[in-house]
Amino acid sequence: MDLMKDYKTEVMTNEALQDLIGSWFPNPELDNVSKVEETTETEESSEETVKPSAPINPSLLEFSEEASQFLNISVKPEQLHSLMTQLKNNNDTQFDYLYCLSGVDWGEELGVVYHLESTTHRHRIVIKVNTIDRENPTLDTVSNIWQTANFHEREVYDFFGIKFNNHPHLKRLFLTDEWDGFPLRKDYVDEINMVIK
């Protein structure tokens, strides 16, 4: 069946993705160490990829595959937008399908988790960004990269109180404007409506 040939699996291994994406945000301390020579055979084309013209705040991203089926990348809030733009636009990654955007209250920090998939290459990746500021948490919007983020970020703003810079229409989506507090935060208290076991 020729229909089956479209349903291919991931072409880039997690290691190759990690090498490629890590090279976009070089840490200045490791810059002198030329470790790019010992690359695997799966990413022969990634050597020629154009590096971002102006890496914002040079420091390494944190990669992890522990306790998750995907490659997890933790990024600092100030690098988020430039990383996401690269992930969408780079020919080797092409993460054009943002299929899940979740707000998470990690206890100390508030964060957003982005699940991305490439409809061309069919590899998947998870991006995490956290902010320590619980009073006025602010992150950059990705709604100008993936339009689905518009509604998902409004949902996160509604339930976690995370504000998104440059969001076109950031107002509460489910709750009324005068609602007090952000219900999905762990420290949210509502003695009347919440059944706590």
Next chain:
Amino acid sequence: METTTVNSNFKSEEYFINMGPQHPATHGVLRLILTIDGEIIKKVDPDLGYIHRSIEKMCERDSYQQIVHLTDRMDYLSSHINNEAVCLTVENALELEVPDRVKVIRTIIGELTRIASHCLWWGVSGMDVGALTTYFYGFRDREMINDIFEETCGARLTMNYNIPGGLMYDIHPNFIKRTKEFVAHFKTKIPEYDRLLTGNVIFQKRMKGVGILTKEDAISFGASGPVGRGSGFSCDVRKHHPYSALDKVTFNEALKTEGDSLARYEVRIQEMWESLSIIEQLIDNIPEGEYKVATKAVIKLPKGEYYQKVEAARGELGVYIISTGTKNPYRLKFRSPGFSNLSLLNHIAVGGKIGDLVATMATLDIVVPDIDR
């Protein structure tokens, strides 16, 4: 132009009207704030939350067996598939291999659920554009599926048949016979659907070229299910990330490239044929064996993060569980297909008329509890 001079006494201005929250075409409690100029839509701003129950927050205090019973209240028309999504996530996290019998039964009932959901959609979408008869035809055939569910699962709508580790009970002795009867019956009915509605001139004019969504926009808006596939976006989770017994069957992904309301309509009609084919391939080959594997009374997922996506009747349903190793999830997020599909409504409705908005919403097939989780 003459018309401008004739109308020069009338000022053209934009104004708001409410569509909903109580409106037959919104199929639930959804309020759309329309900015219109005459009858031309300038902006659609959905106002959500009328029936939000905060299922995600409730899940944080519940055990995994209890969570399953909340999920079929999200998209109640594909309740079985929602339950399956949570069960698969929990089973994957526990590295629990369910018997083949469970996988096959889950797939058959999942496809029956899809047909039942599409039957209802077909009935009400015909009604939305003024064809009342379709409603009765769709419900007549859906009734047979509900009877099968009632016998085996005990419920007709919110079935709760899946549990982590397998199924609540084994299938009813009549299940195979009645499912075969339904397949034979429904094969004669889909052509009837086509004769009644698909080829109808009025229906074609209401649907063709209305609410066009390009493939690039479909991907960018995270459209999934028939909405994405009507725009040529190959997004069938059953093909790309097969689960349960779906890797054992052959079927075609229904794809159209037009991206208009008619394409979304035709994708769903095609999907009903494909679902029938999947059921036919499996119904005679249900393996013998146990219908569940024993799990601990208190399920504790290992510390970590788990994501599972399934193809619900409306598109891609994702379950994202963050576990800290306790009996409750630390965070559970449902990526519901309706939420992403609704977010593109403004994009495809602007510039059209209010009547076209109704037709467009009919083919987006929105179920509001799925959005107001």
